Amino acid sequence: MYIKQLYTGCLSEAAYYIESEGEAAIIDPLRDIEVYLDLANERQTRIKYIFETHFHADFVSGHLDLAKATGAPIIYGPDTETTFPIYKASDGEEFKLGRISVEVLHTPGHTVESSCYLVKDENGKPTAIFTGDTLFVGDVGRPDLSSGNLSQEQLASMLFDSLHKKIITLPDDVIVYPAHGQGSSCGKNLGPETYSTIGEEKETNYALQSQTKGEFIRAVTDGLTMPPQYFAINARINKEGYESLDEVLESGMKSLSLTGFKDWLKNEDLILLDTRDATKFTEGFIPGSLNIGLNGRFAEWAGNLMSFEKPIVLVTEPGKEKESVIRLARVGFDHMKGYLEGGFQTWQRAGEQIDLIVNVEPDELAMDLPFDNRLMIVDVRSETEFADGHVRGALNIPLNTLTDPASMAIIEENHNVYIHCGGGYRSVIASSLLKIQGIHNLHNILGGWNMIKNQPGIEIVKEKSVLN
Numbered sequence: 001m002y003i004k005q006l007y008t009g010c011l012s013e014a015a016y017y018i019e020s021e022g023e024a025a026i027i028d029p030l031r032d033i034e035v036y037l038d039l040a041n042e043r044q045t046r047i048k049y050i051f052e053t054h055f056h057a058d059f060v061s062g063h064l065d066l067a068k069a070t071g072a073p074i075i076y077g078p079d080t081e082t083t084f085p086i087y088k089a090s091d092g093e094e095f096k097l098g099r100i101s102v103e104v105l106h107t108p109g110h111t112v113e114s115s116c117y118l119v120k121d122e123n124g125k126p127t128a129i130f131t132g133d134t135l136f137v138g139d140v141g142r143p144d145l146s147s148g149n150l151s152q153e154q155l156a157s158m159l160f161d162s163l164h165k166k167i168i169t170l171p172d173d174v175i176v177y178p179a180h181g182q183g184s185s186c187g188k189n190l191g192p193e194t195y196s197t198i199g200e201e202k203e204t205n206y207a208l209q210s211q212t213k214g215e216f217i218r219a220v221t222d223g224l225t226m227p228p229q230y231f232a233i234n235a236r237i238n239k240e241g242y243e244s245l246d247e248v249l250e251s252g253m254k255s256l257s258l259t260g261f262k263d264w265l266k267n268e269d270l271i272l273l274d275t276r277d278a279t280k281f282t283e284g285f286i287p288g289s290l291n292i293g294l295n296g297r298f299a300e301w302a303g304n305l306m307s308f309e310k311p312i313v314l315v316t317e318p319g320k321e322k323e324s325v326i327r328l329a330r331v332g333f334d335h336m337k338g339y340l341e342g343g344f345q346t347w348q349r350a351g352e353q354i355d356l357i358v359n360v361e362p363d364e365l366a367m368d369l370p371f372d373n374r375l376m377i378v379d380v381r382s383e384t385e386f387a388d389g390h391v392r393g394a395l396n397i398p399l400n401t402l403t404d405p406a407s408m409a410i411i412e413e414n415h416n417v418y419i420h421c422g423g424g425y426r427s428v429i430a431s432s433l434l435k436i437q438g439i440h441n442l443h444n445i446l447g448g449w450n451m452i453k454n455q456p457g458i459e460i461v462k463e464k465s466v467l468n
């Protein structure tokens with residue numbers, strides 16, 4: 001038996017390759033399927049099954065393209081309804097894979113169709129369980145994302161039963177392989193490790209401790225934040241189907257001359273997306289550009305901040321065009337129309353108008369604070385980050401809310417805006433959004449909160465009511 005975890009850090013997502021005696025299965029594949037095909041080819045195996053744990057909300061799965069490429073059936077658990085052909089497995093049904101077997105355990109709670117896959121060795125001994133979003137390291141899947149008319153309390157009740165009847169009854173040495181790790185919004189507070197064991201989770205996971213069903217429901221539903229806006233869109237795409245990635249690449253990988261690129265810019269509904277690193281973007285960019293750098297949680301922020309219906313043209317570092325298109329496609333963006341050939345340098349060499357964002361050190365903020373009555377500090381970190389420490393008088397507008405007209409209305413052109421996040425990635429995204437809205441008198445604080453909190457002359461406060 002051979003098991004390989006294929007982890008994608010920017011999405012905190014884990015897909016899995018399982019193999020025995022020349023037969024392989026893929027669990028929860030991403031939309032770009034080459035890695036699975038290459039691995040099977042390298043190991044001279046045949047992909048026999050594609051197992052899906054549920055309708056993913058945070059990325060578009062590769063099940064359709066992978067099934068087309070391999071002929072393998074797409075397998076979901078009970079209570080699954082799709083608009084494309086699948087094999088709907090029964091609870092307890094087993095699938096032979098070489099000398100091992102994979103048993104379907106229907107575990108509703110995160111969603112109604114959620115299922116786990118229990119791998120048994122050639123002797124029938126449970127060895128590993130692929131838990132999808134039912135069980136994470138240190139957490140469980142949130143019960144408020146997508147399951148028709150059921151309330152989060154009803155789903156949490158189902159999750160309690162699933163965990164106690166199907167999961168914690170397994171031997172302690174069974175390895176737990178979840179679909180996500182730390183940073184994912186599919187749970188509240190996932191641990192830093194990407195796998196565990198049943199025994200370790202029974203000891204350390206708050207949701208598996210001895211408690212009544214009512215106590216469990218309160219524990220898993222308390223403190224849930226609003227899910228990212230693109231989650232419902234991705235869940236629907238995974239349920240209803242999508243365009244082939246090859247077709248998306250054909251459109252998105254069109255090289256646009258300066259003239260062709262400028263023709264696209266005449267479209268008022270266009271999204272002009274610059275995927276360069278924040279440090280390079282601030283030094284110069286095409287006016288109207290939204291910056292989301294590939295070096296951070298790129299796809300998540302694109303899904304949170306961009307319309308899925310508008311056409312997108314790209315400005316990238318030369319050689320990063322395909323990566324940009326694929327990572328956008330992973331969360332359901334299918335309307336990429338091409339990229340500027342040669343990137344920003346082409347625009348700059350042609351003598352076209354450029355814009356920039358002024359970067360400042362925290363000490364400049366400290367010097368201006370006592371004297372500038374038009375100064376506004378905009379902190380785009382999350383509410384909990386803000387509550388745990390912020391500059392006195394700062395305005396908290398979390399980045400994911402910055403496209404809300406109510407948030408934008410707070411900032412006026414005559415304000416002297418100092419903007420920051422935790423380290424600098426989110427604040428440049430926010431600065432580009434403000435620039436698009438006509439707010440140009442702004443300064444991006446280098447190093448963000450990590451540097452501000454240690455700067456003499458800046459008063460730091462906490463919001464204890466939020467932290468409690």
